[in-house]
Amino acid sequence: MDTLLEDMFARLLARSCSTTFVRAAERDPEDKLLALVWDEIEESGLPNALVAEQDEGFGLSLAQILPLVLLMGAHAFPLPLAETMVARALLRRAGVEPPLAPIILATALSHEDQATIQTAGLPLARTAGYMLVARGETFDLVELSPSVLSSSRNQFSLSARVVAGAEQILNTIPSGALALRETIAFLHAAKLAGAMQSVLQMTIDYAQTRSQFGRPIGKFQAIQQQVSVMAEHVAAARMAVQLASGTGRMFPDPLAAGVAKECASSAALVVAQIAHSVHGAIGISREHDLQLYTRRMAEWRAAEGAESYWATQVGREFFASNAARTADFVRTRLSA
Structure with a gap:
């Protein structure tokens, strides 16, 4: 089942999610092409991947949909499919019929003001029709319209x-006992891991074809060293995400999700810097694909807390655990 879904989604993305499609979405989030792609996704049943089988879903776990989320990042997919999967599972579990439109996930900046809902910047908010937002002990399903979205500086x-x-x-x-912020952070971390893999391959390909002083720049030891550092960070982020998804349940362990977000956000900064360094000025040009990924990576990195926020949360857990050594904490708490 997992491989079939992954292969099917990979074919859908290869057919429908070109960089031309991504650019069209960024120019006009209400482009009709986005609606057509979402209709195809609805027909595939993917938005219901985490919904229980008795509720007409696939009944999959987080680990089983992880390859799909990695693919979303790898293609800079401009629709919040992963977030919709989680939102629909939560709504169906509560006996609520979810809307047939993309849903983003969010945490409110304040739980005290019941009359107003405010959030920080939400990736892909402009291509979503609804938002499921955590406010204290409840999750509110909010209809989105241009009037409730802030104007973007970019x-x-x-x-x-x-x-x-x-x-x-x-x-x-x-809301029950679900830590929605950690779940959202995990999804961003997984997308970061997928995007960084694409950026790494893009950088390797460029280094092999761009020549300087009579040979490809990838032949120079300095470039090889930079690409090796990139590869190390990409691999570490992917492993952290895989470990966080390994609960066998619909949602990640909150602490493991925090570690994954810290690791992926830290890696994203290094990977983006090296990629642009190797590409030179061409990487930031509107015509080049690299900036499509690194801009999206910057948004995912900051969303629901950057690396400093999650490092602080993990550090607090460590000191509260009374573990004698970091290795003991990792074995007993993060490997459970």
Whole structure:
């Protein structure tokens, strides 16, 4: 089942998610092509991958959909499919029929103001129709419209902050014990891992074809060293994400998710810097694909806490554990 889904989604992305498609989405988030691609995704049943089988879903675990989330990052997929999978599972579990449109996930900046919902910048908010937002002990399903989305400082960004009123809330469900922020952070970490893999391959290909002083720049030891550092960070981020998904359940272990986000966000900074260094000025040009990925990586890195935030959370867990050594903490808490 896992391989079949991955192969099917990979074919869909290869057919429908070219860099031309990504650029079209960034120019106009309401482009009809996005709606057509989403209709094809709906027909495949992928948005219901985490929904229980008794609720007409696939009943998959987080580890089983991880290859799909990695592919989303690898293609800079401009629709919040991974977030929709989680949102639909939560809504169906609470007995609520989810909307047939992309749903983003968010945590409110404040739980005290019941009349207004405010969020930080949310990646892909501009291509979503709804938002499932954590506010204290409840999750609110909010309808999105251009009026509740902040104007972007970057004309090509699909991120936006949300400022909505209570009248936009369509439904409310109990949050239970789910740590939604950690789950969102995990999804961003997985997309980062996928995007970094693409950026690494892009950089290797460029280094093999761009010549200087009569030979490909990839033949120079300095470039080889930089690419090796990139590869190390990409591999570490992917391993952290895989470990965090290994609970066998619908949602990750909160601490492991925090570690994955810290690792992936830290790696993203290094990988983007080296990629642009190897590519030179061409990498930041609008015509080149590299900037499509590194801009998206910057947004995922910052969303729901950058590396410093999650390093602090993991550090607090370590000191609260009374573990004598870091290795003991890793074995007993992170390897459980």
